[in-house]
Amino acid sequence: MSPAPKLLEVDDLRVKFLTEDGMLTAVDGVSFELDTGEVLAIVGESGCGKSVTSQTMMGLTRSPNARIEGSVKYKSEELLDAPDEVLHRIRGEELAMIFQDPISALNPVYKVGAQIVEAIQAHEDVSDEIAKRRATELMAEVGIPDPARRVDEYPHEFSGGMRQRAMIAMALALEPNVLIADEPTTALDVTIQAQILRLLKRLNEDRGLAVIMVTHDLGVVADIADRVLVMYAGRVVESGSLDQIFYDPQHPYTWGLIGSITRLDRPPTHRLAQIKGQPPSLIGLPAGCHFRPRCPHAFDRCTEPPGLEVRGGGAGHEDRCWLSAEKKKTLRVVEGDIGLEAPAA
Amino acid sequence: MSAQEAAAKAGVATGQDGQGEALLEITNLVKHFPIKSGIFFDREVGAVRAVDDVSLSVHEGETVGLVGESGCGKSTLCRTVVKLLAPTSGSIRFEGAELAGLGRRDMRPHRRQMQMIFQDPYASLNPRKRVGQIVGEPLKLHKMASGAQLKRQVQELLVRVGLGAEHYNRFPHEFSGGQRQRIGIARALALRPKLIIADEPVSALDVSIQAQIINLLDDLQDEFKLTYVFVAHDLGVVRHVADRVAVMYLGKIVEIGPASDVYENPIHPYTVSLLSAVPIPDPRANRDRQQVMLEGDVPSPANPPSACRFHTRCPRATDICSEVEPELIEHRPDHWAACHHPYNVGGGPKVEVVPGAKDNGS
Numbered sequence: 161m162s163p164a165p166k167l168l169e170v171d172d173l174r175v176k177f178l179t180e181d182g183m184l185t186a187v188d189g190v191s192f193e194l195d196t197g198e199v200l201a202i203v204g205e206s207g208c209g210k211s212v213t214s215q216t217m218m219g220l221t222r223s224p225n226a227r228i229e230g231s232v233k234y235k236s237e238e239l240l241d242a243p244d245e246v247l248h249r250i251r252g253e254e255l256a257m258i259f260q261d262p263i264s265a266l267n268p269v270y271k272v273g274a275q276i277v278e279a280i281q282a283h284e285d286v287s288d289e290i291a292k293r294r295a296t297e298l299m300a301e302v303g304i305p306d307p308a309r310r311v312d313e314y315p316h317e318f319s320g321g322m323r324q325r326a327m328i329a330m331a332l333a334l335e336p337n338v339l340i341a342d343e344p345t346t347a348l349d350v351t352i353q354a355q356i357l358r359l360l361k362r363l364n365e366d367r368g369l370a371v372i373m374v375t376h377d378l379g380v381v382a383d384i385a386d387r388v389l390v391m392y393a394g395r396v397v398e399s400g401s402l403d404q405i406f407y408d409p410q411h412p413y414t415w416g417l418i419g420s421i422t423r424l425d426r427p428p429t430h431r432l433a434q435i436k437g438q439p440p441s442l443i444g445l446p447a448g449c450h451f452r453p454r455c456p457h458a459f460d461r462c463t464e465p466p467g468l469e470v471r472g473g474g475a476g477h478e479d480r481c482w483l484s485a486e487k488k489k490t491l492r493v494v495e496g497d498i499g500l501e502a503p504a505a
Numbered sequence: 506m507s508a509q510e511a512a513a514k515a516g517v518a519t520g521q522d523g524q525g526e527a528l529l530e531i532t533n534l535v536k537h538f539p540i541k542s543g544i545f546f547d548r549e550v551g552a553v554r555a556v557d558d559v560s561l562s563v564h565e566g567e568t569v570g571l572v573g574e575s576g577c578g579k580s581t582l583c584r585t586v587v588k589l590l591a592p593t594s595g596s597i598r599f600e601g602a603e604l605a606g607l608g609r610r611d612m613r614p615h616r617r618q619m620q621m622i623f624q625d626p627y628a629s630l631n632p633r634k635r636v637g638q639i640v641g642e643p644l645k646l647h648k649m650a651s652g653a654q655l656k657r658q659v660q661e662l663l664v665r666v667g668l669g670a671e672h673y674n675r676f677p678h679e680f681s682g683g684q685r686q687r688i689g690i691a692r693a694l695a696l697r698p699k700l701i702i703a704d705e706p707v708s709a710l711d712v713s714i715q716a717q718i719i720n721l722l723d724d725l726q727d728e729f730k731l732t733y734v735f736v737a738h739d740l741g742v743v744r745h746v747a748d749r750v751a752v753m754y755l756g757k758i759v760e761i762g763p764a765s766d767v768y769e770n771p772i773h774p775y776t777v778s779l780l781s782a783v784p785i786p787d788p789r790a791n792r793d794r795q796q797v798m799l800e801g802d803v804p805s806p807a808n809p810p811s812a813c814r815f816h817t818r819c820p821r822a823t824d825i826c827s828e829v830e831p832e833l834i835e836h837r838p839d840h841w842a843a844c845h846h847p848y849n850v851g852g853g854p855k856v857e858v859v860p861g862a863k864d865n866g867s
Contacts, residue, residue: 358786
């Protein structure tokens with residue numbers, strides 16, 4: 161008997177866009193799996209391909225100038241070349257997505273409740289009355305106060321945090337199994353961010369909702385994720401459990417990321433680790449390791465592309481770095497913390 | 506002990522009221538924006554009380570962090586201080602001179618000494634001017650350099666902020682976000698000011714670039730003896746750069762004190778909940794911490810709650826909080842807070858919102 165199929169399987173996903181300046185490689189061979197009820201964080205900086213990866217899963221990057229290769233399977237059903245009808249059903253009923261900016265994701269001229277009703281009625285043949293009652297219940301579930309009144313309000317009458325809750329209510333309307341959240345708290349104040357993260361955690365625990373959290377914020381990752389993918393220039397450079405990534409990071413880029421965060425919980429005793437230089441242009445990326453030009457530990461072998469495999473980390477902890485396990489252990493420690501610095505000559 | 510810590514100590518010694526003359530002394534500053542209504546006549550129907558009776562002194566060489574959520578008035582405060590906005594009332598003294606009533610022309614000599622760095626490096630640089638013009642403009646306006654000397658000075662500045670002299674003739678769109686912020690910093694530095702007001706200078710940048718800019722600002726402070734007012738909503742960034750921290754809520758300073766003391770022993774319930782809302786990039790520390798969750802949203806500054814403005818969201822509020830406005834009281838040396846039910850002082854409850862903050866102090 162073959163093992164049960166994974167909830168979501170992404171295999172060697174490649175997304176390229178033809179631009180005026182040439183072929184831009186946004187996603188360069190990304191593979192991962194998502195289990196039922198799991199929270200997976202995809203972390204990286206602007207242009208690393210985290211958003212394009214999540215949008216491609218939802219079929220949102222299909223366009224004449226896009227070249228999409230690889231495979232995205234939901235319960236062993238291929239999504240990348242799925243016809244529109246299949247995609248239409250899967251989007252909403254199986255996979256749902258929320259975005260960074262809820263004000264541009266909501267239609268300003270329709271009432272919030274009506275937009276949730278529309279989402280329900282696009283998939284199910286139910287009366288206006290029932291759909292509206294469900295919309296109200298959903299708004300209550302995501303913590304919108306006084307939902308019976310607010311269901312008839314417009315998006316501009318909602319605050320930023322309330323709009324994001326409304327988006328989550330809409331995403332939950334058809335009881336999906338996977339929620340893809342693309343920087344859902346980036347535009348919000350910290351106290352509101354904490355509320356939204358708590359809500360997502362509750363939905364994950366109560367409903368068994370699997371979450372893909374796309375973020376640049378390692379604090380958010382530490383708060384919510386079970387497993388983490390670190391992306392750089394279109395590739396996953398490291399993947400592992402939350403604790404593996406934070407306490408036993410294998411890739412120099414991850415060291416740099418961890419070292420460059422300013423921390424609330426410690427006095428500023430030393431300079432921040434900085435990653436020198438700029439993220440690379442995605443047109444004409446260098447052969448080999450994409451991080452090589454910025455990496456102080458790069459050596460000859462880095463001109464060959466390292467594969468994503470278990471190297472120095474524990475079980476299931478993969479990375480793309482040629483350095484030996486012992487070298488990684490010593491190089492990543494800078495002044496007693498994780499950091500990225502050129503070794504003293 | 507680092508120079509920064511030494512400066513913090515000096516700041517504490519002079520105290521908020523300061524025996525020595527502060528570089529910048531803001532007293533009872535108010536900035537209201539009128540809300541107008543009517544078709545033919547603009548009738549004032551109310552006011553957004555963006556900054557409401559704020560007093561703050563900034564001493565030479567220190568970095569004062571200003572934190573708070575959107576709409577708390579931190580940006581308005583900055584803009585009013587450099588007179589990009591005219592204050593409604595109150596006093597702004599800079600190097601002993603009163604700025605509040607000054608016109609454009611009379612402001613000019615003072616402007617040389619106080620410069621701003623803005624959040625959005627895309628919007629704050631003129632896209633049709635070359636980098637050399639952008640950075641050289643203040644020098645020209647103040648007639649401090651011209652011709653070949655101007656070019657040389659600008660190129661030196663560009664190199665100093667980590668760009669190249671060859672960038673002189675480029676346009677802003679040719680640069681990345683972090684590099685543009687460096688251009689903004691070079692422009693602010695051009696006149697060798699004493700005070701730099703940085704309004705969310707790293708918020709729009711990726712973390713690795715953020716670290717580059719923070720380190721740069723740090724180096725420049727040492728080199729040019731700069732004083733910073735550093736506004737940010739990211740409490741981690743502020744902890745890293747600030748000697749003293751002021752926490753604002755709906756137009757008022759609710760707590761102000763030495764950075765280490767504010768982060769380790771916050772007094773005001775708003776500071777406590779703000780600090781506990783920030784996720785810590787360390788899974789174990791995150792699991793172990795005490796969180797004080799805030800419900801609801803920030804009320805509108807056009808119609809702020811009575812007395813203590815935080816009482817509608819405060820977990821410790823009682824009747825007195827909606828009736829009597831609490832004054833800023835010095836609870837610990839140089840650490841002030843405006844609250845009827847403070848944490849971490851006297852009989853108030855102890856709360857440690859940032860686990861391990863003290864252990865890592867060595």
